[in-house]
Every structure is written in structure tokens, then in C-alpha cells.
Amino acid sequence: MGKQPKSGKNGSGEGLDTAREKMIGQHIGYRYDVNLLPDYDRLTPYLKAYMEFMGWDDLNWLEDVHLGYEAGEPAIFDRNINGWVRIPKSIDLPDNQQDRDMLARELLVRFQTSPNHPLKELNKAYRKF
Amino acid sequence: MAEIARSTPTAQDLRVQELGFHTESLKGRSIEKFFDIDLDAPAQGFSLPDAYDVDFKKRAEIDASNMTASVVNQAIRMLMQDGYGTIVIRNPGAKHSIAVGILNRLNLIIEGSLGYFGCGLIDGPNIRISGRVGWSCAENMMSGTVLIEKNAGSQFGAAIRGGDLVCKGDVGSRTGIDMKGGNIIVGGDTGAFTGFMMQRGRMVICGNAGKNLGDSMYDGTIYLGVEPASLGVDAVWGEMTDLDRQWLTRKLRMYDLLPQGGIGAFRKIVAGKQLWNYDNLEPTEKKMVL
Numbered sequence: 001m002g003k004q005p006k007s008g009k010n011g012s013g014e015g016l017d018t019a020r021e022k023m024i025g026q027h028i029g030y031r032y033d034v035n036l037l038p039d040y041d042r043l044t045p046y047l048k049a050y051m052e053f054m055g056w057d058d059l060n061w062l063e064d065v066h067l068g069y070e071a072g073e074p075a076i077f078d079r080n081i082n083g084w085v086r087i088p089k090s091i092d093l094p095d096n097q098q099d100r101d102m103l104a105r106e107l108l109v110r111f112q113t114s115p116n117h118p119l120k121e122l123n124k125a126y127r128k129f
Numbered sequence: 130m131a132e133i134a135r136s137t138p139t140a141q142d143l144r145v146q147e148l149g150f151h152t153e154s155l156k157g158r159s160i161e162k163f164f165d166i167d168l169d170a171p172a173q174g175f176s177l178p179d180a181y182d183v184d185f186k187k188r189a190e191i192d193a194s195n196m197t198a199s200v201v202n203q204a205i206r207m208l209m210q211d212g213y214g215t216i217v218i219r220n221p222g223a224k225h226s227i228a229v230g231i232l233n234r235l236n237l238i239i240e241g242s243l244g245y246f247g248c249g250l251i252d253g254p255n256i257r258i259s260g261r262v263g264w265s266c267a268e269n270m271m272s273g274t275v276l277i278e279k280n281a282g283s284q285f286g287a288a289i290r291g292g293d294l295v296c297k298g299d300v301g302s303r304t305g306i307d308m309k310g311g312n313i314i315v316g317g318d319t320g321a322f323t324g325f326m327m328q329r330g331r332m333v334i335c336g337n338a339g340k341n342l343g344d345s346m347y348d349g350t351i352y353l354g355v356e357p358a359s360l361g362v363d364a365v366w367g368e369m370t371d372l373d374r375q376w377l378t379r380k381l382r383m384y385d386l387l388p389q390g391g392i393g394a395f396r397k398i399v400a401g402k403q404l405w406n407y408d409n410l411e412p413t414e415k416k417m418v419l
Contacts, residue, residue: 106168
């Protein structure tokens, strides 16, 4: 499995970086670089096919998706369930953030479009039209 | 001490509990959902659950001149149900709330102008508007593209979460207020308090910006082609990187907004991060920190 970011970025509660974080006992801000722009040379075939299907020239909303960390485990934030999805331990993480982000984007789309996604159940429960 | 009155759970409450959601504190707790992914398996499709299966080559037109906004929106949904992937709306007559709540891939062409709250709450469609738009265009947009050929009103892209929202002309004040992701691109000038309380995402302004650009921004990036009247509280100049330049060039070229001289004049504005007070401090403690 690939390396996690340095302590203080993994949500583990250890290694709080700044004096201010130490004072309040929690991290401030996002736990990964939300401003990192994607490197399009590292697109996966799945993401290329997804872009073509949607009629987009680029990753569109997926540009904002990054591999983050939840409870010390690599995870992806799924805005549709407002929660973190930890990635299977069987998947090896690439050794650089750009490739990790591309993997996160692919896994998130696969998860969101699968019949196992909680949105399927939520849709049944709450759909109004 | 007051007690919390608890009533018998309704059918809806029970349904929510069955789904694994509870009202207790989430701190230190996780909902365990197991999902195996085989990356070598072929894709099962790219649509969200319950999305309509549409074909971009199947085209239909709606003449909205004698229709209410609600009827226009229902007509769009019915056409998507029938598999139409390209829909043209003629004579929208600047009606409010047209093309809202589209959670599907779709090519939507609007020939004319929209009123308030046009294209709000969308997730997936590609929309092109040949005219102008009123206040709060594409509010809470989740993904897709919206391209406006002329000008836009205030609160353009309010609380946008994803996708590309592009206005080739000028826009009003509070552009991208509370934006949480995605990209807002303005070909001309933008008004006061642009990027107010911005939390994520990127904004590109090819022209000038009004007073208090990026006021109280929490994170995200603003690229500015000309000058701001002033920067807002906690908005500071950042350093352009090669990745910024590549992204900016590609994005502006996509929408025919790349200046003839390139992006050399663009500068970057980011959060100074002095207003990060999302914690449990009391107001007096916050004053001490600031």
C-alpha cells in the first residue's frame, strides 16, 4: 500500500501541525490539497470512457475529487452520501498523489453507479417525483 | 434540566434507521458499508442509479412561449424518459426556474434568455444558453457544463459544487458566493464580493473584479485577468504554477475564451487562512487568536 501523507494530514489526531491546531486539538482545513489540479496525462481508460459518455471534454466535477484519509485509512469523500468511502485493502495505492487521485476518481464513479450505492435506497425512501 | 421528548418512530424514521442512519453523534463512528471493486472488470455503465437512458443523437424541441416554467421542466423530464438526449428550448421568454433539477446526462440548448434561478440543482447536463440569465443561475450545480453567451445577474453559481459554469459576458455581484467546488469562468467583468465565502473550486475572471474580491474565502483559487477594485478580507495573492498555467490555458481554450496574448497577465488569489475559525473556541478566544 502506498504511503500516507505525513502525520497531521491523515485525520488520526496525531501530529497536529501548527500551534493553533495543538491549542484546539483538531486539524484545521482540508486533510489534503483541494487545490491540486489534475494531470491529464494520467487519466485511466475508465475515466476516458466516462468523460466520453457524459459528453465532457475533461474530468468536470471529478477535478475536485482527491484521495483523502479517514481514520487513518485511504478514503474518498462521496458527496452523494456525505461520507467517506474507504478503499478496499486489496488495492495497492500508487506512489504519487496524481495517480492516487485518478484512482480515487475511478473508484468513486464505480461506487456511485453501482446498485450497492446507498443513493439507490435513499432514492426509494425520499424521491418526490 | 429540560428533557428531550421522544415520540414513537414514524415509518419514515424506521426506514431511515434500517438504512443505517442514526441521530447520535457521528464523532468517532462510521457506517460500515462493504463494497468490492474489481478494477479489471468491464464498466457496468456510467449513469447514476435511476437516471434516464438517453441518446445524444435523439433530438426534440420545446416551444416554451405559451408554457409555464413548471410545464417546461416537466416536458424536459418526459423527453428524457423517452430517451431524448438533445433538447432545444425555443422562446424561453426569460421565465424563472427553467431547466432545474436535471440529474442526467443531456444536451440542452436554450435559444433565448432565462430569468432567476435558471439551471439550478443540476447534476450532469451540458447546457448552452444563447441569451442572458438572471440571478442565481446554476445555483447548487453538481456537475455538467453551463455556457451562457451573453451576461448574467448576481449570485452567479451560488453554492456550486461541481462542473463548469461559464459566462462569456459580464456578471453581477456575489459571483460564486459560498462555492464548494467546480469552476466558474467569466469572460468579462464581475461585480463586488465575487467569491465571497468560497470554500473550494476555481474561479476564472478574464476582466476586472469589483470590490472585496474573495472576501472571507476559506479555500479555493481565483484567477484574475485584469484588476480587482479591492481584495476582500483574508484574500491574498498567490503564486502561479505550471499546473495552474496548463489548466487555465486548457480551460479557456475549451470555451473560446483564451486571450490572443495567452494567459500571461493572469494572477492568482488564494485564501490567507487567517479566518479559519471552524472550531470550538469561544468568541473571546477567537479574538485572542486573531
